[in-house]
Amino acid sequence: MRNITENKRGQFVIIAVLLVAIMIVSVGALLYDTASYYKNEPWQEYSALIGDIELNSQRLLELSLTNYTQTSDPNVLKENLNKWQLDLLRLYPSMGIALDFSLANGQANMEGVSLHFSEGLANVSREPVSASSARASFTLNISSIGLYGYKFNSEAFLKLRIDRSEAYDSNTNMTVVAVNCEKNLPITGLTKNNFMVNGEPVIKVTSHYDAAQGLTFYSIFYTNAMPSEVQVWDQRGICVTGYSPNISTPSH
Amino acid sequence: MRVIEVIIASFIVISALSFLSMFAITPHTSQLEVNDLEKTGYSLLLDLDNQGILAPMIYGNQESDLHTALKITLPVDVYFRLAVYDTNWSKIESINDVVYGDETTFSSSESIASVSYILNGYKSGTPGDFTAEYEPRILVLQLTRG
Numbered sequence: 321m322r323n324i325t326e327n328k329r330g331q332f333v334i335i336a337v338l339l340v341a342i343m344i345v346s347v348g349a350l351l352y353d354t355a356s357y358y359k360n361e362p363w364q365e366y367s368a369l370i371g372d373i374e375l376n377s378q379r380l381l382e383l384s385l386t387n388y389t390q391t392s393d394p395n396v397l398k399e400n401l402n403k404w405q406l407d408l409l410r411l412y413p414s415m416g417i418a419l420d421f422s423l424a425n426g427q428a429n430m431e432g433v434s435l436h437f438s439e440g441l442a443n444v445s446r447e448p449v450s451a452s453s454a455r456a457s458f459t460l461n462i463s464s465i466g467l468y469g470y471k472f473n474s475e476a477f478l479k480l481r482i483d484r485s486e487a488y489d490s491n492t493n494m495t496v497v498a499v500n501c502e503k504n505l506p507i508t509g510l511t512k513n514n515f516m517v518n519g520e521p522v523i524k525v526t527s528h529y530d531a532a533q534g535l536t537f538y539s540i541f542y543t544n545a546m547p548s549e550v551q552v553w554d555q556r557g558i559c560v561t562g563y564s565p566n567i568s569t570p571s572h
Numbered sequence: 573m574r575v576i577e578v579i580i581a582s583f584i585v586i587s588a589l590s591f592l593s594m595f596a597i598t599p600h601t602s603q604l605e606v607n608d609l610e611k612t613g614y615s616l617l618l619d620l621d622n623q624g625i626l627a628p629m630i631y632g633n634q635e636s637d638l639h640t641a642l643k644i645t646l647p648v649d650v651y652f653r654l655a656v657y658d659t660n661w662s663k664i665e666s667i668n669d670v671v672y673g674d675e676t677t678f679s680s681s682e683s684i685a686s687v688s689y690i691l692n693g694y695k696s697g698t699p700g701d702f703t704a705e706y707e708p709r710i711l712v713l714q715l716t717r718g
Contacts, residue, residue, distance in 0.1 A: 337581040341588035348592040362607070368614030368689070375621055376692045383693045386704035400706040404692055407659055407708055411690065514699060557695035557702040 366465050373408065373419065377458055378474040380404055381440075385454040385476045386557035388441050397440045397454055398423060416463030424455035431479055431504040446549065450562040451479040477502045478554055482564040483537060485546050492523065493546050497562065498535040499554065506536035507554055516551040517542040609650065609685030609715040616645055617689040617711060630656060630709055631694035633666045642713075643672055651677050651718050657710040664709065673718060681716040688712050 384397040401421050408417045423440030433451040435442035443452045453476065460470040481498045488494040495517065499507045512525040515538070522542040529536050540550065549563045620626040620641060629638040642652055651673025656664040678684060689711045695704040 333577055334580055334584070337584050341584045344585075344588045345591060362610065364607075364611040364614050365687070368618050368687070371618045372621070372689055375618070376690060379627070380692050380706065383695065383704045383706065386695050386702055390702055390704070400692075403706050404708075407692075408690075411659065411708075411710065516700060551700075553699040553702070557697075557699075557704055559699075559702075 366462070366467075369412075369415070369462070370460065370467075370470065373417070373460060374458075374472050374474075377401075377404070377419070377421075377456075377472075378476070381454040381456060381474050382476040382556045382558065385441065385452055385478075386559075388454070389443065389452050389559035390557075394439055394441060397456070401456065414464060416461075418461040418463070420459045420461075422457045424457075428455070430475075430477060431500065433479060445561040446563040448562065448564040448566075449479065449481045450560050451477065452558055452560050453477045475502060476556070476558065478507075478552075478556075478558045478560050479504075480550065480552050480560040480562040482550060482562045484568040485548060485564060485566065486568045487546070488541060491543060492541050493544065493548070495540045495542075495546075495548060495550055495564075497538050497540065497550055497552070498533075499538065499552055499560075500535070501554065506534070508536050510538060510552070510554070512540075514553050515540050517548045518544045519549075519551075520544055605683040605717065606685045609683070609717070610687055612646065612650070613685055613687035613713050613715050614689075616642070617687065617713060620645070621689070621691070627691050627694040630667060630691055630711065631696065631707075635667055635669055638667070639670050639672065642670065646715070649717050651716050653678060653714045655712045655714075657712065659708050659710070661710070673716070677718055678714065678716055683716060685715045686712060687715075 380400055381397065384400045387393065387396045401423075405419050405421070408419055424437040424442075425439070427434065427436055428442075429435070430451065430453055433444060433449055435444060435451060435453055437453070437455060440456050441454050444450050455473075455475045457473050458471065460472070461468045479500045481500075483496040483498060485493065485495040499510060501507050506529070508527070510525065510527070512522050515522050515525055517540060520542070522540050524541045526539045527536055542548070546567050547563070547565045549561060551559060551561045553559050617626065625641065628634070629641065638654070642654065646652060652671070653673070654670040656667050658664060691709045691711065693705055693707045695702050697703050
């Protein structure tokens with residue numbers, strides 16, 4: 321009787337060890353799956369691809385707005401985005417990239433300017449506060465990596481505010497303007513090549529930062545008569561035309 | 573009797589561990605090298621584009637500036653070769669001399685990473701006369717260690 325009990329205990333030990341062995345193998349197989357999945361997936365490539373598409377969709381809005389402010393072609397953004405959509409599909413055939421877009425339409429207030437969007441583009445010109453803008457929403461699907469419904473918004477914006485115009489000396493007039501981009505951030509580094517007054521080059525441009533208003537003001541010096549029409553181009557090539565009929569009394 | 577059971581139990585555990593070792597992931601060094609270079613290449617192109625300096629160099633055919641930008645950004649022992657294509661995969665000949673390293677470096681290397689990046693256009697001209705057309709360029713950057 322005692323021998324039988326001892327023999328059974330021995331079998332239990334072997335069965336317990338077998339179970340432990342099965343657990344070791346199972347955990348090992350799971351770890352292998354996880355580790356090899358991570359190692360085989362080129363995450364950096366996916367991340368860069370998404371970054372590339374997002375960044376260049378934004379650039380395409382800027383490019384289209386530059387074109388729109390030069391040519392006034394109202395369909396330029398839609399046409400460019402259609403081409404971009406098809407080229408992405410064609411250039412990465414194995415990735416299954418689908419970029420859907422929706423263009424802004426209707427009235428919208430952007431950074432204090434009321435704009436009427438049509439096919440994603442809007443422009444208010446020849447006003448004391450003028451602006452040009454492009455807006456679109458995107459949804460990106462990349463079926464090969466299981467990415468669906470990645471949404472991002474893009475907008476390009478340039479605003480010109482004419483602060484005042486006054487006679488600087490007997491031959492020269494001066495107009496002070498503020499130029500802002502998206503999120504109402506001031507644009508710095510503009511030179512006299514970025515401005516025109518009444519379609520003519522200007523003599524010189526100086527700038528100063530007004531900390532109280534958080535704006536960079538540009539003083540434009542020119543020989544044309546006032547009141548004047550001011551055009552500004554930023555570094556992206558986006559143009560805004562502003563006009564103010566008010567002429568101030570010189571402060572100096 | 574106990575000794576036999578201990579031997580059998582030990583045998584089972586050793587067999588399980590031996591079986592597991594067959595699954596051990598030991599990637600080839602060359603594969604790790606390629607992955608590492610790919611990461612570097614993608615980050616580099618995305619960073620340069622983010623800073624707004626890649627498109628002007630590509631569309632302005634500034635080979636020398638592009639060569640310098642890549643050379644100072646990449647580690648010193650990494651050699652590169654950049655080719656630019658249009659959407660029909662025709663080479664843009666005006667900017668196809670951006671190479672650092674001998675041709676033999678690339679032909680003899682076992683670990684060459686290749687990354688691609690798309691740009692969709694850039695404005696040209698001067699204020700009042702800008703041209704801003706959709707004109708995609710595909711950048712193919714090959715990297716290897718010397």
